[in-house]
Amino acid sequence: MANNNFFLGIDIGSTASKCVIVDGEGNVIAHEKKDSGAGTPAPRETVDAALASCNITEDDLSGICATGYGRNLVKATNEAARQVSELSCHARGAASLFTDVKTVIDIGGQDAKVLRIDDKGNLENFVMNDKCAAGTGRFLDVMAGVFGCKVSDLSKLDEQSTETTSISSTCTVFAESEVISKLSAGNPIPNIVAGIDESVVSRTAGLARRVGIVPKVAMVGGVALNDSLRRRLEKEIGYPIITSSFAQFNGAFGAALIARDKYAAGSRKVAEKSSVS
Numbered sequence: 001m002a003n004n005n006f007f008l009g010i011d012i013g014s015t016a017s018k019c020v021i022v023d024g025e026g027n028v029i030a031h032e033k034k035d036s037g038a039g040t041p042a043p044r045e046t047v048d049a050a051l052a053s054c055n056i057t058e059d060d061l062s063g064i065c066a067t068g069y070g071r072n073l074v075k076a077t078n079e080a081a082r083q084v085s086e087l088s089c090h091a092r093g094a095a096s097l098f099t100d101v102k103t104v105i106d107i108g109g110q111d112a113k114v115l116r117i118d119d120k121g122n123l124e125n126f127v128m129n130d131k132c133a134a135g136t137g138r139f140l141d142v143m144a145g146v147f148g149c150k151v152s153d154l155s156k157l158d159e160q161s162t163e164t165t166s167i168s169s170t171c172t173v174f175a176e177s178e179v180i181s182k183l184s185a186g187n188p189i190p191n192i193v194a195g196i197d198e199s200v201v202s203r204t205a206g207l208a209r210r211v212g213i214v215p216k217v218a219m220v221g222g223v224a225l226n227d228s229l230r231r232r233l234e235k236e237i238g239y240p241i242i243t244s245s246f247a248q249f250n251g252a253f254g255a256a257l258i259a260r261d262k263y264a265a266g267s268r269k270v271a272e273k274s275s276v277s
Helices: 042-053 071-077 086-097 137-147 151-159 172-184 189-211 227-237 247-276
Strands: 006-012 017-023 028-034 061-067 103-107 112-117 123-129 217-220
Touching: 006 042, 006 086, 006 247, 017 042, 017 247, 028 042, 028 247, 061 086, 061 247, 086 103, 086 112, 086 123, 086 217, 086 247, 103 189, 112 189, 123 189, 137 151, 137 172, 137 189, 151 189, 151 227, 172 189, 189 227, 217 227, 217 247
Parallel strands: 006 061, 103 217
Antiparallel strands: 006 017, 017 028, 103 112, 112 123
């Protein structure tokens, strides 16, 4: 496939929009992120920024693939765009981003999921928690708001903990009230954060055990950048967990690769018809 073909993948989540552009060889040539998701101008702004960064327009794209909660919005503005489930996109992206990965953990803004994939990035099995925000990125957002800090600060706070203050509530709303009560009782913030991370880890590990953990294990999504939480999860499941600074773009990366795969498959069919005729 010529290297002058370009393919765009966009992952429109509940709290963020991520866009990745790859060339004909699957190399990333642009990636952008905005901290707003479906129903906001962020998806369009993310696409525009990615295109501008590599000096191309939508007319230069050979394929577009959208995933995430807001993927239907892309279809409304671009009929050529494919829509693919985030499960398939995360599987495809992780298979390319990591070597020999078999289990993929993604804690998203509104759900948490664990995937089992084969060597080619095909989805073999999955378990998802999409019924409650507990144990998700949104859960961590709410907790960070209670402490008046950024989500990115939680990992360092956990590292400062001397013990774990248990958070027993399984509902985000009730857990928020429980955290406020713990603060009022004088519990140190780092110890409460440790309890919050353990709560997320417990739920995620439960999903992983249900799907069946096969090494190598990779973690993607924004929460993968929380080093303390990831280390706790490693200890809980009994396997090392690899990740990447690019982990938050994994869904959009997988979408871009799927757009490239579909284009390549179509090109092969055209070539086969031509050879037959």
